[in-house]
Amino acid sequence: MDRKLKTALDAAFEAPPPEGKAAFLRAHRRRELRPAALLLTQAGYVHWWTWAGSCVLFAGILVLAAGSEPQAVWSGSALTPLLALLAVAESGRAKRYGMEELELACRMPQSSALLARMAAVGLLHLLLLGISAPILSIWGGTGVVQTGIYLLTPYLLTAAIGMELSRRVRGQQGLLACTATAALVCVIGELAQTVRPELYLEEMLPLWYIALAICLAASGFEFVRMIRESEALQWN
């Protein structure tokens, strides 16, 4: 569009100056919800079962590890997929119970709410794994970082596959598929330390770093897709 017409249009639509603008903007300001407040508010909407289940699993990891001291790390890491299952189940709760439309009708964008809830659950899980890692490393005789990797890798692997499955398979079947995945990762973890114990030697640590990086990237990717999908629904 030519500049002359644009200037003329600007002039043609010139309105008399507003009189109360400065006073109004001085008197009123928008109060935005701070991230911490959002996190706390949304944490209240996470089902109590997710919090209780996480604490029970944490206790289970410690009890199981204490009962099998030389293999404390593997026993502990075999249970972390179940923690991830709790997080994935929580992320798809609205979808599973057919409450998605109700959440979409709320003033808070569903993507923000989902992000805050997952952050709350994720922070708790990170805290629990952070507490478990030094304890299991003492009982199992491995380094803290090494133990952390063994705990995090199955967790992130289950989370990534679980999120992908819950996007593809709707309803209770989705949850069943996620449970089956978590169980499979648990069994593979347990089997691997019996059939291929060399996988857990210190020389194999670079491979574990790569596996952790891949699982981290995959779960991050899946999480972003889940958030984008909820945004698309919001404005559909």
Place this chain on the structure above:
Amino acid sequence: MDIEVQYIRIYRYCYFRLRDRYRAEDITQETFLRWFASDTYRDTGRTLQYLYTIARNLCTDESRRPHAEALPEDLPTNPDDPLLSLALRSELDKLSQEDRELILLRVVNEVPMGILCKLYGVSRFALYRRLQGILKRLRERLEG
């Protein structure tokens, strides 16, 4: 988002919908008050759409009330070309209310096309063609 700039733009939009500076300012402030009140609404990059939707609905409600006034005659004109300004204003008056509103929003208030598409519920292509059609007609009438 610069709130002061958007205040002026929303006010201008309301003014040309209602043709009354005092009612336009009331509606502008009501629009912003509603936005301020939604303090749990986090900025998701759709603030403009939110503001224009409120302003548009409030203007529609307000214009249904029986006290519309004519646009005052002493409106400022383009000092570089006052004749063009007057001719353009006369051509704009011949346009439909919706076409005039579209020109105001896109050309003067510089509302992004994506937001306008959602506001009018039409595709980007359809909106672009409509806008180009209006501008072409305006240009032809001014030149002819």
